[in-house]
Amino acid sequence: MSEPAPLPSAEVIGLDSRRPPPKNRARTALMKRLADVVSLPSSRVNTFERAVTADLLVEMLRDADFEERERVARRLAQLTEIPNSLVRLILRDEYDVARPLLEDSVSLSDTDLLDCIRSSTGAHRRAIAQRRVVSEVISEALVEGGETLVIEALLRNEAARFSQAAIEAVVALTRDWQHLAPMLLKRPELRPSHAYVLFWWAEAPARKTILQRFAVSRDILQEAAADVFPIAAEEGWKDPLARKALQFIERRQRNRAAIEKSPFASLDDAVAAAEAGLTRQIAEEISYLAGLKPMTGAKIFTDPGGEPLAILCKATGLPKAAVRQLWKAMRRPETTEAGEIAPALERVFTVYDMIAVDRAQTVLRYWNWSLSSAMTPALLHAIRSQDDSNLDEFSVPQRAAMLAFSADLAR
Numbered sequence: 001m002s003e004p005a006p007l008p009s010a011e012v013i014g015l016d017s018r019r020p021p022p023k024n025r026a027r028t029a030l031m032k033r034l035a036d037v038v039s040l041p042s043s044r045v046n047t048f049e050r051a052v053t054a055d056l057l058v059e060m061l062r063d064a065d066f067e068e069r070e071r072v073a074r075r076l077a078q079l080t081e082i083p084n085s086l087v088r089l090i091l092r093d094e095y096d097v098a099r100p101l102l103e104d105s106v107s108l109s110d111t112d113l114l115d116c117i118r119s120s121t122g123a124h125r126r127a128i129a130q131r132r133v134v135s136e137v138i139s140e141a142l143v144e145g146g147e148t149l150v151i152e153a154l155l156r157n158e159a160a161r162f163s164q165a166a167i168e169a170v171v172a173l174t175r176d177w178q179h180l181a182p183m184l185l186k187r188p189e190l191r192p193s194h195a196y197v198l199f200w201w202a203e204a205p206a207r208k209t210i211l212q213r214f215a216v217s218r219d220i221l222q223e224a225a226a227d228v229f230p231i232a233a234e235e236g237w238k239d240p241l242a243r244k245a246l247q248f249i250e251r252r253q254r255n256r257a258a259i260e261k262s263p264f265a266s267l268d269d270a271v272a273a274a275e276a277g278l279t280r281q282i283a284e285e286i287s288y289l290a291g292l293k294p295m296t297g298a299k300i301f302t303d304p305g306g307e308p309l310a311i312l313c314k315a316t317g318l319p320k321a322a323v324r325q326l327w328k329a330m331r332r333p334e335t336t337e338a339g340e341i342a343p344a345l346e347r348v349f350t351v352y353d354m355i356a357v358d359r360a361q362t363v364l365r366y367w368n369w370s371l372s373s374a375m376t377p378a379l380l381h382a383i384r385s386q387d388d389s390n391l392d393e394f395s396v397p398q399r400a401a402m403l404a405f406s407a408d409l410a411r
């Protein structure tokens with residue numbers, strides 16, 4: 001009888017000779033051989049042979065120890081094609097085993113990553129958020145989990161791509177997690193519709209960034225629609241869709257028709273009257289004269305930061321002194337104990353000075369468009385019930401209104 005063949009040496013089976021030999025040398029050698037077969041190119045092994053080998057390796061990995069599982073994962077991470085059964089098993093393993101595939105493997109599909117997101121830990125999800133390629137589908141799934149560390153990693157990843165639904169979800173999360181706002185404002189997927197809503201609960205530095213980046217001019221729109229205004233006037237402004245869009249585009253901000261019904265001779269007079277005390281009636285008159293709905297005006301006057309006052313005054317052609325008048329009307333401190341201008345008021349003055357009239361009008365009109373015209377009964381019901389299951393049924397301004405008002409109406 002011939003002597004049995006000697007077991008492979010540590011070098012042959014890919015073990016570190018400096019480590020103590022494994023307890024089950026045959027198992028270690030066999031797992032390496034199976035991993036080698038799975039790793040062979042298509043010219044050496046066909047699809048069925050690779051699948052059978054993968055199934056056998058999966059069965060062994062289920063009961064293998066940590067080092068064996070980690071070793072196989074590192075081996076497979078370099079492949080451009082990995083059997084799905086192996087991928088799922090390894091990605092559902094503890095993080096240190098799954099890490100080589102999550103960090104280095106280019107063969108993972110969105111289906112593989114979605115399964116890992118749903119069945120693994122926060123550490124797995126953070127690794128996915130940091131991958132070199134993160135699709136819109138994966139970003140959306142990661143954001144849905146609402147894990148701040150995962151979302152931070154995703155926002156910092158310049159290679160990640162966000163869907164508009166994911167961006168809207170992060171905008172909503174910034175209400176409670178203010179530290180996400182600066183990172184979100186750097187994302188190329190962020191649109192003015194998102195930024196103008198984020199403004200309402202953003203801190204002062206983020207508000208300044210929003211106004212600098214997203215307060216765009218409407219020159220191109222005004223030039224493109226110049227010949228449409230006389231056509232709409234000839235028709236008596238009967239088409240509500242055209243009227244609403246043209247109201248957003250036109251240069252004039254103040255509502256001339258409102259003066260005829262107002263007890264004040266002008267917007268300036270209404271602001272001057274408010275200095276003695278901003279009553280609800282005066283606030284509504286200021287809103288009407290400024291071309292706003294009362295709901296938009298109420299949002300501006302109750303804003304704790306005060307920057308919307310600067311937008312209102314600049315967009316309507318009111319002088320800088322009107323900012324101070326409204327500030328005083330709302331009983332806010334104008335000076336410090338040392339007699340210097342109050343920091344909050346100084347910040348509002350800075351906003352007034354930095355923004356151009358046309359750009360301030362863009363911001364103001366978008367607020368008015370999204371926070372009032374979009375408030376249909378169905379939307380109000382969705383906001384009060386916190387129902388976002390049918391977001392696709394709502395327009396962009398309607399979704400903006402949901403974000404801006406849901407916190408207020410839920411109280």
